[in-house]
Amino acid sequence: MERTEIAVIGGGPAGLMAAEILSEAGHKVTIFEAMPTAARKFLLAGKSGLNITHAEDYRNFATRFGGASDRLRQALDGFTPDKVRAWAAGLGTETFVGTSGRVFPKAMKASPLLRAWLRRLEAQGVTLLTRHRWMGFTEDGHLFETPEGRKIVHCDAALLALGGASWPRLGSDAAWVPWLRERGVTVDGFRPANCGFDVAWSETFRERFAGEPLKSVVASSEAGSFPGEFVVSRHGIEGSLVYAHAASLRDRMERDGDAALTLDLAPGRTEERLRRDLARQDHKASFSNRLRKGARLEGVKAALLRELVPEAAKIDPERLAATIKALPIPLLRPRPIAEAISSAGGIGFDQIDANYMLTALPGLFVAGEMLDWEAPTGGYLLTACFATGRAAARGLEAWLVRG
Secondary structure, eight states, rough: OEEEEEEEEEEHHHHHHHHHHHHHHEEEEEEEESEEEEEEEEHHTTTTTTOEOOOHHHHHHHTTTTTGGHHHHHHHTTTTTHHHHHHHHHOOOOOETTTTEEEEEEEESSSHHHHHHHHHHHHHTTTEOOOOOEEOOSSSSSSEEEETTEEEEEEEEEEEEOOOOSGOOOOOOOHHHHHHHHOOOOOEEEEEEOEEEEEOHHHHHHHHHHOOOOOOOEEEEEEEEEEEEEEESSEEEEEHHHHHHHHHHHHHHHSSSSSEEEEEEETOOOOOHHHHHHHTOOTTTTTTHHHHHHHHHOHHHHHHHHHOOOGGSSSSSHHHHHHHHHHEEEEEEEOGGGGGEEEEEEEOGGBBBSSSTTTTTTTTTEEEGGOOHHHHHHTTHHHHHHHHHHHHHHHHHHHHHOO
């Protein structure tokens, strides 16, 4: 059987997974990657512990992708979290479930998995060309900027997996957007997802507490109420608990012009219990002592209360208890998309068919964060990149067969 020339443009998780599926099927596959090495964002994300997937009940897992959950379901069904773990094990990477339900490699980093994956792709005949940056289309091919100059590549079919717009220094810079728009593909503007937010801290609070974690709090927004922790930054707030609310807060800002993240600083105590304990304190004692003894608040928690409610020392125990249980942090804006863990926006699902082919450009398929979906951190993002890479590869193969 004659082997078919396929270009996979983008060497991140979605592109590598697509190349794996297509090369397994006997096709001749070349991966074109703009950066000096493949999967740089994947490697950086895995430096402190790679969330490869999540172990929550799959019925819940499949709903974590916002408005795109239904559209992604078929791809996710084809590569469920259990299948992700089995795939990793096949590459010699054993995984375990952390206390949060996140699934990690036992090695706690991405590099051994990536090295094994690249070796397998090479053994399957996949060619990886780095420093080959896609520059759009020519009349009958794809244009690349390479160390040897510009090059035109002709292929029977191509799959784009160029990422979204977060962490552009690692390759996901959304430079591809105008080239697809010129060819009639609608691309929604990118927005930060899983991001921090700016807050108008006083200089005193910023200098003293930037970098301090707020632990054992419950944060609430329109997304719901979740326990966890986050970090005070020089600019505002960031961290896993903030990211869990980021999409809701961002959307609220876009809709209403403002938003606040509401904190329960004492989740282990009821408002009534707090009121009684605060009322018992000697009113002649310092406010710091009254907070420490009556509400067990000190350090950054007490300072945050003072920062956001300057008159806190003067209000009565009833109001103070209510404030401690529902303290709003007014937000100014999301942090820039270049700092975000992931992005929302991209190619809408109405622009592709069921096989992930662009309806405006037959023979061109897309996968990963180029598509308009978002998800929380904790393994959801990576699983969907894997799953859409596989689904788009299957779709490309079916398109070639139909010929």
